[in-house]
Amino acid sequence: MKQGHEKHNERRARTRFHDETGAYYLLDNAAIIMPAVSDRRNTFLFRMSATLDHPVVLSALVAALKRTATRFPYFMVRLKRGFFWYFLLPMDREPVPEYDDGPPNLGFSLKRRNEFLFRVRVSGRRIACEFTHILSDGTGCFVFLKTLLRQYFRELGVESTPGPDDLDIDAEPDPSEYEDAYHRFYKPGVPTPGPVPQAFHLDSPLMPPDRYRVTCGIMPVEALLAQAKSRGVSLTEFLVAVYLDALVAIRTSLARTGRKLRPVVCMEVPVNMRKFYPTRTLRNFSLFALPSVDTRLGTWTFDELVEHVHHQLRIEAGERRMATQIARNAGGSRMLAVRLMPLVVKDFFAHLLFERLGEGMMSGMLSNLGPVVMPPELAGRIERFDFVGAPSKIIKTGASMLTWNGNAYISFHSMAVSRDVERLFFSRLASLGVPVRVECSMEA
Amino acid sequence: MAICQKCGVEIGEGKGVCPLCGTRIGEAPGEGPQGMFDRAASALPESRAKRLVAAETAGVSFAIAAVSVLIIDLVTDGRVSWSLYPLASLLTAWFLISPPLLWPRKPALFLAIQGLSVFAFLFGLDLIDGSLGWSWRLGVPIAAAAELMAAGAAYMSWRSKRRGLNVLAFALIAVAGFCLALEGFVALYRGGVFRLAWSSITASAVVPVAGFLLYVHYRLTKDATLKKLFHL
Numbered sequence: 146m147k148q149g150h151e152k153h154n155e156r157r158a159r160t161r162f163h164d165e166t167g168a169y170y171l172l173d174n175a176a177i178i179m180p181a182v183s184d185r186r187n188t189f190l191f192r193m194s195a196t197l198d199h200p201v202v203l204s205a206l207v208a209a210l211k212r213t214a215t216r217f218p219y220f221m222v223r224l225k226r227g228f229f230w231y232f233l234l235p236m237d238r239e240p241v242p243e244y245d246d247g248p249p250n251l252g253f254s255l256k257r258r259n260e261f262l263f264r265v266r267v268s269g270r271r272i273a274c275e276f277t278h279i280l281s282d283g284t285g286c287f288v289f290l291k292t293l294l295r296q297y298f299r300e301l302g303v304e305s306t307p308g309p310d311d312l313d314i315d316a317e318p319d320p321s322e323y324e325d326a327y328h329r330f331y332k333p334g335v336p337t338p339g340p341v342p343q344a345f346h347l348d349s350p351l352m353p354p355d356r357y358r359v360t361c362g363i364m365p366v367e368a369l370l371a372q373a374k375s376r377g378v379s380l381t382e383f384l385v386a387v388y389l390d391a392l393v394a395i396r397t398s399l400a401r402t403g404r405k406l407r408p409v410v411c412m413e414v415p416v417n418m419r420k421f422y423p424t425r426t427l428r429n430f431s432l433f434a435l436p437s438v439d440t441r442l443g444t445w446t447f448d449e450l451v452e453h454v455h456h457q458l459r460i461e462a463g464e465r466r467m468a469t470q471i472a473r474n475a476g477g478s479r480m481l482a483v484r485l486m487p488l489v490v491k492d493f494f495a496h497l498l499f500e501r502l503g504e505g506m507m508s509g510m511l512s513n514l515g516p517v518v519m520p521p522e523l524a525g526r527i528e529r530f531d532f533v534g535a536p537s538k539i540i541k542t543g544a545s546m547l548t549w550n551g552n553a554y555i556s557f558h559s560m561a562v563s564r565d566v567e568r569l570f571f572s573r574l575a576s577l578g579v580p581v582r583v584e585c586s587m588e589a
Numbered sequence: 590m591a592i593c594q595k596c597g598v599e600i601g602e603g604k605g606v607c608p609l610c611g612t613r614i615g616e617a618p619g620e621g622p623q624g625m626f627d628r629a630a631s632a633l634p635e636s637r638a639k640r641l642v643a644a645e646t647a648g649v650s651f652a653i654a655a656v657s658v659l660i661i662d663l664v665t666d667g668r669v670s671w672s673l674y675p676l677a678s679l680l681t682a683w684f685l686i687s688p689p690l691l692w693p694r695k696p697a698l699f700l701a702i703q704g705l706s707v708f709a710f711l712f713g714l715d716l717i718d719g720s721l722g723w724s725w726r727l728g729v730p731i732a733a734a735a736e737l738m739a740a741g742a743a744y745m746s747w748r749s750k751r752r753g754l755n756v757l758a759f760a761l762i763a764v765a766g767f768c769l770a771l772e773g774f775v776a777l778y779r780g781g782v783f784r785l786a787w788s789s790i791t792a793s794a795v796v797p798v799a800g801f802l803l804y805v806h807y808r809l810t811k812d813a814t815l816k817k818l819f820h821l
Contacts, residue, residue: 162816164816166817227817227820228818229819230821232820256750362598372773480608486637486820568596568610571598572607575596580599582598583598583607584608585610588606
């Protein structure tokens with residue numbers, strides 16, 4: 146027997162509606178703020194790509210994308226503005242691949258009319274999916290990319306056995322795939338998280354708005370795991386500590402010049418909520434933990450930082466702490482006063498919230514998608530995967546990573562002129578004996 | 590694979606420079622950029638440098654033109670007379686062109702400078718005539734009305750998520766407003782009374798058209814049903 150709040154949650158988790166002109170979708174709770182705060186730099190676009198062992202056969206990709214689009218109708222939408230909320234309208238045309246010739250995750254505006262909120266780009270041996278966070282998070286985008294790849298190889302005559310997490314392309318889309326899981330798992334009475342101080346931000350000027358630098362470090366995952374295990378921490382905890390160490394070093398260097406800087410250096414570590422809650426949603430369903438150090442407490446050695454991050458993440462990234470964030474985010478949007486507020490007013494407050502409760506709290510970010518698993522028939526045909534995070538004007542530089550075929554691919558994405566974070570991060574790994582190979586989209 | 594001596598990382602085939610620190614492969618670590626911040630961090634972004642060059646070029650070109658005009662006036666008339674008009678025009682042109690190049694991210698600032706420079710130009714022309722007369726009572730109010738209406742229409746169009754017939758509607762409303770201001774200020778200048786005649790007829794014809802265009806744009810668009818627009 147379902148309790149009253151569970152029934153209410155189910156109603157609120159529904160995102161697909163109908164009227165006389167057809168279907169439309171509501172944005173999930175994480176996405177509602179994004180249209181208001183997006184601009185030429187903050188595109189909210191992130192990218193996942195696969196590099197094949199052969200040049201992409203365009204005709205097969207076009208056919209695969211057309212077929213895949215029918216499996217994901219909730220991604221084939223455009224953004225529209227309502228009086229109280231933004232909503233998503235189905236597109237009346239099919240997506241087609243674009244030539245991948247510009248910088249990743251840029252040159253895309255949410256304000257464009259009648260355009261998809263994702264794009265598939267192709268160049269040489271690479272197929273890339275760039276999604277706005279309005280549609281989905283990394284998990285959803287990766288499921289789409291995997292489905293597209295499986296269909297692409299099927300077009301080329303290579304059948305594959307679907308894994309437990311793969312979607313059946315011939316099945317009908319399930320409503321649970323586009324539910325708003327934040328609302329579904331909202332628990333009334335759970336307290337909201339306490340205030341978090343504003344964090345130190347990189348001082349570097351930004352590059353021109355049409356430039357976005359990706360610096361990818363490739364290294365054996367075994368070597369990284371050996372470093373993490375020798376300290377008794379997980380891979381993510383270890384890498385977050387390396388990143389935090391780089392940020393603290395930059396802040397210390399700046400502080401010597403007499404500049405007044407915020408004392409707290411804080412990392413954003415996205416947490417996939419699907420590991421805590423039983424949902425199949427491919428909309429956004431991730432929150433974040435914020436491991437941080439206060440530089441007023443003195444100098445931190447690297448080993449101290451690793452231990453500190455380890456304990457913080459164990460507490461911060463737990464289900465109960467995450468429930469407080471759901472209580473704040475989903476609870477806030479349920480308030481009648483908020484719902485009745487015209488969108489123009491909501492947009493104004495969205496800017497304040499984004500700066501205060503969003504990127505203002507963090508100095509950097511590291512998103513770990515984890516190990517990529519592909520059907521065995523396809524694994525040998527894919528050379529590598531890459532994951533590039535969304536641009537940010539405030540934190541300027543961030544990192545995204547995944548592991549594939551025994552290698553870790555850590556991609557720093559940056560709008561900052563300075564490359565100090567990347568340099569200090571990879572230098573630290575190299576100094577610990579991890580063989581790091583670095584590729585960069587822009588010459589130094 | 591080559592290894593950067595400074596960062597300790599491996600660089601891709603055919604790369605002569607470390608993408609992290611800029612050290613040339615084969616160079617000693619000390620030869621690369623020093624300290625915490627790399628060389629690129631202190632460099633001006635390319636587009637900003639181009640804008641500064643454009644502003645400087647405009648300034649130097651106008652200065653050359655101004656000096657030439659001044660010299661011709663002095664040589665032909667033996668004093669500064671008619672050249673004051675082209676000098677005022679050149680100065681105003683510089684104030685219109687340079688601010689967007691110097692402060693492209695501060696539209697409020699450069700639009701304010703541009704707006705004020707038009708007023709200053711009108712005052713200047715009036716002063717060259719001998720005394721302040723028409724500029725204060727006629728030129729400046731009309732220019733202010735024109736700027737205000739154009740700015741209002743541009744702002745509303747810029748704020749629009751979807752542009753189409755609504756832009757035309759904003760322009761029509763701005764034209765109606767300008768007509769009212771124009772007739773009013775001319776009447777005030779001539780007879781001392783702000784009186785409206787033809788402009789009110791113009792406005793009463795134009796504003797309903799603009800309203801209809803706005804209705805068509807925002808309401809009759811295919812997908813904009815009330816259920817969607819007002820979904821709570």
